[in-house]
Amino acid sequence: MRTVLIVLFDDVQSLDVTGPLEVFAGAEAWHGGSYRVLTASPDGVPVRTSSALTLVPDHALDDAPAPHTLLVPGGRGTRHPDRRLTDWLRGHGPRAERLVSVCTGAVLLAEAGLLDGHRATTHWAYCDKLARDHPAVEVDPDPIFVRDGRVSTSAGVTSGIDLALALVEEDLGRETALAIARHLVVFLRRPGNQAQFSxxxxxxxxxxxxxxxxxxxxxxxxxxxxxxxxxxxxxxxxxxxxxxxxxxxxxxxxxxxxxxxxxxxxxxxxxxxxxxxxxxxxxxxxxxxxxxxxxxxxxxxxxxxxxxxxxxxxxxx
Structure with a gap:
């Protein structure tokens, strides 16, 4: 069973969290024993999303089990990131078998030095800033998601669902990913190379x-x-x-x-x-x-x- 740990913080974008969460939870429902999906915030206390939704984490970050897949969402809270969060990512990110970000979650990974030397993307509105602030990161503003070794980054909001489906397809096969996509009423395949804009x-x-x-x-x-x-x-x-x-x-x-x-x-x-x-x-x-x-x-x-x-x-x- 792969543990998927989703990081939470105040002013997180709720769909960055719930979109991939529904994909991995759906895979577990369809293919039991495949994923354990958990959430964690710096103190283990509830967080308020940018849309005023309150999310209650399963753990504090320091108490969370070691993840197979560490997923970092984006949102307004990445503009002035919590130092405790970036320090935790810096220390624990290298231990995860897979690092994933949605939208401006890439900013947090970059702040923790986890994107250095990697090709990555983020929401189109923040690509220039990410490239400017982190010159060691090869920022590609066009695709909806980019996979570079163990590091996967996606563009804005719904592209996190596309990336999560791609990861499930890799782990469990196309039929499982297709079943989840049908259940969520989304396209299974928007390939990562697809442009953020038509x-x-x-x-x-x-x-x-x-x-x-x-x-x-x-x-x-x-x-x-x-x-x-x-x-x-x-x-x-x-x-x-x-x-x-x-x-x-x-x-x-x-x-x-x-x-x-x-x-x-x-x-x-x-x-x-x-x-x-x-x-x-x-x-x-x-x-x-x-x-x-x-x-x-x-x-x-x-x-x-x-x-x-x-x-x-x-x-x-």
Missing amino acids: AQLAAQTARREPLREVQQWITEHPDDDLSVESLAARARLSPRHFARAFRSETGTTPGRYVERVRLEQARRLLEDTGDGVEEISRACGYGTPEAMRRAFVKALGSAPAEYRRRFRPASTS
Whole structure:
């Protein structure tokens, strides 16, 4: 049986705690004898979450049993961390077989020196600060979770559920993880490499309706003519005016936005369907497999076929 110890502190984000907790508790219910899930706070006294929910821990940190998996949630309480908590993590973190953080829990691990030399992520709003304050940590702002050896870190809030499901799948197999996901009514597989934002969320939504309509058109028709001239005509603007207005209102150029949408759609089709690379390249507007291959190598460092081998489950048909 693996002991999962979840650290609690005042102003913790409640979903950072309860999301992974429900996953591991569900695994224990489904596959008895697999996990013992415990919580602990510095003094063993109840803590008040950032949403005013009170959580009652099982133990004080100093009295908690040695964990197999030590999970550190995030929340407002990480902005000015309790020195007792970071000191405890510094002393006990190296003994855990698996270190896991959710959201800004990565900040606490970094403060304790446990992320030095590791690749890690956190909530998108705090990635720059984490990188600035802890230069020994290789911060990747894009994925929803990152696994680097015994250290696993996840982005904001619900991504902790995705990471917990990935850990359960590793420990107990895909069928158990799938059963838990079904029970929680969540997707089993949002792979860790998935971006924290979709292309539509990564860019700002344009203020003017014609530009918003163009953004939606691009998303729904990645295989269409998405040249600046064609998109400008759809927005009833000159190409020069359109390109300038689109960048001003969305924070990115039309071409870059189109690239993100096409790449995102191609990744989804590679992960979720058995369609061939040539068929996907046409459906996503690349035209040829070679054009799609160049886009994947440039953005992801791997060709489409290799990407599919890495991120598409063998059971997908």
